[in-house]
Amino acid sequence: MKLRPFRLSVLILSLFIPAALAAVVLFLVAYSGQAIIFNGLHFITGITWNLGDLYDNPVMVRGIQVPAGAEYGILAFVVGTLASSAIAILIAVPLSAGTAIFLSEAVPELERASRSVLPWLPPIRPVLAMLVELVAVVPSVVFGLWGIAVLVPFIGHYISPTGNGYGLLAASIVLALMITPIIASTLYDALCQVPKENRESAFALGATHFEVVTKAMIPMVRTTLMGGVVLALGRALGETMAVLMVSGGGINMLPTSLFSPISTIASFIVSQLDSAESDPTNMSVRALSEIALVLFLITLAVNAGAKLLSSGAFNVRKRQ
């Protein structure tokens, strides 16, 4: 076979991607090795994250040096992550569905109606679609800023019984705002691709426009919608800055209400930078590395699920 230097060089460039991913996994596993041995299953089931006494002499446990009294349990962060993402999805799905349906079905008709009266009216749909798209690129730290400036005081004043706005609800609402564009644009594209015949047959059967949408079009795009939701879930689980800024940073306890302060896995990693650096045994850095590994595995599983859904592996034939 002829040697093709150009093809070889672009292949080598593209191999950087698998190499980077492999390096991430390898280093996280290698670095968290001692933490995995020390923590065992307690890592997943424990609620308390205690760095131990960093100024006392370290003690040896199972052949590993740890600060006296150190204990690393992440259950509270796992629950915080799952709860905030789940509530965010619960808020975002109806909002996205309404937005996508309105933009794809009602707006064209409104435009047709208004165009005859106001012919100079700018096209509504591209403007709205652009706004939704724009949000997808607004940095998450700006969402967090808005959360602190507007949302948290609002929740504290009007909703929270304790008067404290930081917590699970604030984190979920900010997350919901961030993932709504993902779900809405997925659903919007899918709705636009429903064959004209399906819509028209539903109309011909005497369905109202709303029935056409809910009974004939939505069932056709259900799988795509699920794919979008799972993709958004993956995004929400890994979201860091916005959550960190409004979640209240609760540790060592499980959330009991919508207003409990929480930490997610991602936000906890950021908040622990200082304490990680002050641990002479390096054990907290290793435990954080184990957390990062857990977060990586969770998002990997969720994104793989999204991929399977959108590739149509679960595309069951619809009832006709």
Place this chain on the structure above:
Amino acid sequence: MSASVSNASLTSGKSGLALRRTIVSTVGWAACLMALALVIFPLLDIVGVVAINGMAAINWDLFTKDTGGTNLGLANAIEGTFIITIFAMLIAMPIGVGAGVYLSEYGKNKTGSTIRFLADVLTGTPSIVLGYFSYIVFIISFGWGFSLAAAAITIAILIVPYLARITELALAQVPNTMREAAYALGGRDSTVVFKVILPAASSGVITGALLALAISVGETAPLIYTAGWSDYRWNGQFTNSPVAYLTYVIWTFINQPDAHSHALAYAAAFLVMLIVLAINIGVRLTVRRGPRAG
């Protein structure tokens, strides 16, 4: 809809059902409109709050003074974001575009689909995980300390998969006849790619680069663990010297008690949003001018 109007005039036995259908439709559309309003209003509010507070805080000192001392300006953070982004793009562009070329031109095989899949996995990896990875590798193991090199490499890892996939999509739009014509004229692989395919797909590649730029300007979490923070400007060293960046100002200064720090946070948020907005407009212009608009 006209359908619901005619339903209402049907026989009296069906009018209950018809009425219910009309009501359900009306309520349904109202709910959709409400959902749209609930999405649009907070988003407009985000832009509005940041723009109003940010513009009020903009003054000349922001661009000439550092945050150090009595925190007056953002010059160090603006410069830091700028150099981190530049170096990250310098690292990521050749790798990302090269990988995109491979995936589109020669990647219709098992290797290609594996790389494609792994690129998607890397895209889905939370940025804080990448940041923590860089922390244990560059800062702890290599002993670089918080530094420009660690920050730029981390951001590069973050944006390479985006660049690769967007470049691949752009190159896939180039018609095969152009490749065949170029090869028939005796072009070598590199000539075909650099002289024919990349120029034809340039608008798509530029779009990818601009999106990568937007990501690296707006990213925060991985930088906390790699760039650190400095109250002063970059001293020209790649390692062992922390770098300031704009997004750090937003998340720490808003939690300070004094109004002046808040003003700096809003100013930083306003600048970041302006940059991202400008990039977004740039993307729109490139896409419109490209050979295949839309």
